[in-house]
Amino acid sequence: MPAGASNTSLVMSDWFRDFKQQATPAQLYDFLHAMPKGGDIHHHLSGSGMGDWWWDIATNLNKNGGYTYYTKTDLSLCRGYGTNEFGTNPQLLLFHTVSTLSYEKLSTCEQDNYTALSELNQKQKQAFLNSIKLDKPHEGRDEFFQAHWQRMGDMLQNPYIYGHLLLKNMQAYQRENVLYLETQLQISQMRYPDGTPYTSDEVVQILSDTLKSDAAKKTNVTVRFQLALVRFLPDAEQQLEKTWATVNAHRELFVGINLVGREDNDKGYPLRFLPTLRKLRAKSEAIPLSIHAGESDEPNTHxxxxxxxxxxxxxxxxxxxxxxDTLLMMRNGPYLVEINLISNLLLEYTNSLDTHPFPEYLRTGVPVTLSTDDRGMWSSNLTDEYYLAVKHFNLSWEELVALNSNAIKHSFIGEEKRQALLLKLEQQTEDFINERLNNTPLPNIENHFPFICSYDPQVCNKTSKR
Ligand SMILES: [Zn+2]
Structure with a gap:
C-alpha cells in the first residue's frame, strides 16, 4: 500500500476504474460535479461573469452603485477615432458599453449609436449577452483579446459589478462543491458615476462587504484575491509598484500579484519586471506571484x-x-502550473486536447491543477475542466485527488488557513467516497452551463440512460 493511502481510497481507486468504463457521459459528469473540489486558483473575476449576471447588475441602479449604462447598437459613421493601447477602436465595436458620464461626452451623432442597456429590445438584449462570450466558430484569440474586454468598457470600472460577479461565482462554485476561489482583478481603474476614482480602501470595503454578506457566507466558499496588472502597457512598472503597495496594505484579502495580457505582445516580456520586483523585495516582505507564462504557441523562455x-x-x-531544461527543473518541484484546458482550446493554443501537454506534466511530476481562466467567456465551470480531463486523459482517482489538493496546497492563502482547507477537503472527500461505495444517488444537476452541452451533448441529455 503506498504511504498515506488508506484502504478506503484504494477501494475507491478500483471502483472509479470500473465506473469510468461503464458510466454514461451524464453519469460521469454528475460524479465529477458532486466530487469535492479543492479550488479554482486561476480565475479572472471580470472574465468569469455569465451574460445574465452582467445584465442583472448593469441594469439595476439600486444595486450597482447608481450607474446607468449605454451600449452601442448602431455603427453609423460619425467621425474617426484612433485605436487604443490594446490595438482596438472600441467606437467601432457593437455593444461597446459606456456609463452616463462617457455617454454625455459623445457627440450627438455618436450618442444616436448607443441605447440605454435597460431599453434594449429582446433581440438586442440577446445579442448583447452573446457579445461577451466566445460562442461562434470564427471567434478565437483576437476576438477575446481585442474585442471582448473593450466591449465591457466602463462596466469594468464599477466595483459593485465585481462584487456581484464574485457572489454569483461563489454561489455557482458551491453548487459544484468547490472549497476555495483565488480570483484576479484590477482595482486601480475603478470610478464613481461622476468619474472620481475610488481609493483602494473603498474598493476593498465593497469586496469585503460582499464576502461578509449572508448570501456569500452561506456558500462556504473561501475567497482570496490576486491583483492583476496588464503587462505590456507603457507604465506597467509603475503599476506594479502601486499594486505591490495595495497588496501590502490589504494582505488579509489580497494574497498575490499576477501579470496578464497577451504574451505575443513583446512589450510585456517577463524580464522587463525583474528590476522592479528586486527593488520591491529589497524593501518589504515578498508577495506571492502567480504569473501568466507560456500561453503561447511558439517556443520561448518565458x-x-x-x-x-x-x-x-x-x-x-x-x-x-x-x-x-525548465521542464526538467520543474519535475517534482515546488512550482505549480495552472492548467486551463477550455481556455487553451477556445483561444486556439491547441486544435485538440489530444495534443495538450497537461497529461505529460501531470504524469512526469510537474505539479498541476485545473482551473477555469475566464469561464464567463466560455460559459463553463470547473466540473467541465475535470470532465474534459477525465475523458481525454483517462485520469485515475489518485490523479483527481492530487489535482484537487494541489489547488489548496499551492494557494496563496497562508499556512494556517491552507491546512484548515486541506483538512476540510480530506473530510469531504472521505464522505464522498463512502457515499459512492454505498451507491448513494448523486444530486440532480438543475442546469448545465452551455459550454459542456455543445461540447458533449450527451452530458446534458436527461433522457439518455443514466
Ligand atoms: Zn488567465
Whole structure:
C-alpha cells in the first residue's frame, strides 16, 4: 500500500476504474460535479461573469452603485477615432458599453449609436449577452483579446459589478462543491458615476462587504484575491509598484500579484519586471506571484524567465513542453502550473486536447491543477475542466485527488488557513467516497452551463440512460 493511502481510497481507486468504463457521459459528469473540489486558483473575476449576471447588475441602479449604462447598437459613421493601447477602436465595436458620464461626452451623432442597456429590445438584449462570450466558430484569440474586454468598457470600472460577479461565482462554485476561489482583478481603474476614482480602501470595503454578506457566507466558499496588472502597457512598472503597495496594505484579502495580457505582445516580456520586483523585495516582505507564462504557441523562455521573477505558480504553462531544461527543473518541484484546458482550446493554443501537454506534466511530476481562466467567456465551470480531463486523459482517482489538493496546497492563502482547507477537503472527500461505495444517488444537476452541452451533448441529455 503506498504511504498515506488508506484502504478506503484504494477501494475507491478500483471502483472509479470500473465506473469510468461503464458510466454514461451524464453519469460521469454528475460524479465529477458532486466530487469535492479543492479550488479554482486561476480565475479572472471580470472574465468569469455569465451574460445574465452582467445584465442583472448593469441594469439595476439600486444595486450597482447608481450607474446607468449605454451600449452601442448602431455603427453609423460619425467621425474617426484612433485605436487604443490594446490595438482596438472600441467606437467601432457593437455593444461597446459606456456609463452616463462617457455617454454625455459623445457627440450627438455618436450618442444616436448607443441605447440605454435597460431599453434594449429582446433581440438586442440577446445579442448583447452573446457579445461577451466566445460562442461562434470564427471567434478565437483576437476576438477575446481585442474585442471582448473593450466591449465591457466602463462596466469594468464599477466595483459593485465585481462584487456581484464574485457572489454569483461563489454561489455557482458551491453548487459544484468547490472549497476555495483565488480570483484576479484590477482595482486601480475603478470610478464613481461622476468619474472620481475610488481609493483602494473603498474598493476593498465593497469586496469585503460582499464576502461578509449572508448570501456569500452561506456558500462556504473561501475567497482570496490576486491583483492583476496588464503587462505590456507603457507604465506597467509603475503599476506594479502601486499594486505591490495595495497588496501590502490589504494582505488579509489580497494574497498575490499576477501579470496578464497577451504574451505575443513583446512589450510585456517577463524580464522587463525583474528590476522592479528586486527593488520591491529589497524593501518589504515578498508577495506571492502567480504569473501568466507560456500561453503561447511558439517556443520561448518565458516560463524560465518568469520563475526568475520569483513566481511560485505559472498560469497556463502551455509551451513548457518545448523548453526541456525548465521542464526538467520543474519535475517534482515546488512550482505549480495552472492548467486551463477550455481556455487553451477556445483561444486556439491547441486544435485538440489530444495534443495538450497537461497529461505529460501531470504524469512526469510537474505539479498541476485545473482551473477555469475566464469561464464567463466560455460559459463553463470547473466540473467541465475535470470532465474534459477525465475523458481525454483517462485520469485515475489518485490523479483527481492530487489535482484537487494541489489547488489548496499551492494557494496563496497562508499556512494556517491552507491546512484548515486541506483538512476540510480530506473530510469531504472521505464522505464522498463512502457515499459512492454505498451507491448513494448523486444530486440532480438543475442546469448545465452551455459550454459542456455543445461540447458533449450527451452530458446534458436527461433522457439518455443514466
Ligand atoms: Zn488567465
Amino acid at each position: 516560463i524560465k524567465d518568469t520563475l526568475l521573477l520569483g513566481a511560485d505558480r505559472i498560469g497556463h504553462g502551455f509551451n513548457l513542453i518545448e523548453d526541456p
